[in-house]
Amino acid sequence: MDFEQLIKSRHSTRRFLDTPLTEQQQQLFHQCLSYVPSGNNKRPTEIIEVTDPQIICELKACKNAGTLALSTAPMVYVIIGDKDKSDVWVENASILSSYLMLAAEYSKLSSCWIQIHQRKDQDNNDSEERVREVLSIPKNYGILCLIAVGVPDDILSSQCDQEFKLKIHHNKMK
Numbered sequence: 001m002d003f004e005q006l007i008k009s010r011h012s013t014r015r016f017l018d019t020p021l022t023e024q025q026q027q028l029f030h031q032c033l034s035y036v037p038s039g040n041n042k043r044p045t046e047i048i049e050v051t052d053p054q055i056i057c058e059l060k061a062c063k064n065a066g067t068l069a070l071s072t073a074p075m076v077y078v079i080i081g082d083k084d085k086s087d088v089w090v091e092n093a094s095i096l097s098s099y100l101m102l103a104a105e106y107s108k109l110s111s112c113w114i115q116i117h118q119r120k121d122q123d124n125n126d127s128e129e130r131v132r133e134v135l136s137i138p139k140n141y142g143i144l145c146l147i148a149v150g151v152p153d154d155i156l157s158s159q160c161d162q163e164f165k166l167k168i169h170h171n172k173m174k
């Protein structure tokens with residue numbers, strides 16, 4: 001798959017087949033993620049791989065909406081950033097998340113980003129604090145998102161509006 005094809009074929013999947021990721025797929029992700037750039041090369045981003053269905057179910061309860069992908073995902077990557085290492089942990093974690101989604105697409109898998117940072121559960125509790133509790137994540141780590149990954153059980157092409165025109169400014173905005 002060439003780069004353009006890879007970018008154009010990626011889309012968010014919210015329903016997965018009950019097929020675990022292979023060791024080979026997981027190894028490829030680990031390799032790709034070690035090449036992710038970070039501010040000042042601080043490398044503050046870490047991942048937690050969750051495959052236990054009970055824990056995935058607990059993660060689903062940490063957010064009030066947009067968690068459908070967690071109902072069937074065989075693998076959930078929890079993307080966390082060490083705030084003691086970097087004040088731009090969100091940016092660093094976002095880049096790693098993007099690499100992960102593209103690596104999934106390259107591996108004939110699909111993915112869905114589930115936002116956690118700045119989100120709430122159904123009782124208005126902070127989603128980050130809920131996830132922290134479920135996974136015993138120390139206080140100095142921010143929790144950006146969950147990336148659900150698996151074999152897609154849908155035939156959706158990208159929901160991105162093909163007619164969408166990116167606003168591009170030249171030299172100055174006006």
Ligand SMILES: Cc1cc2nc3c(=O)[nH]c(=O)nc-3n(C[C@H](O)[C@H](O)[C@H](O)COP(=O)(O)O)c2cc1C
Pocket residue numbers: 010011012013014065066067068069112113114115157158159160
């Ligand atoms: C920062 C960010 C937050 C997102 N949060 C959620 C989410 O909580 N739940 C969800 O199902 N999808 C989430 N998405 C996926 C978007 O809804 C999706 O990327 C967008 O609708 C475009 O569709 P596509 O990914 O199929 O191209 C998020 C994506 C991004 C980049």
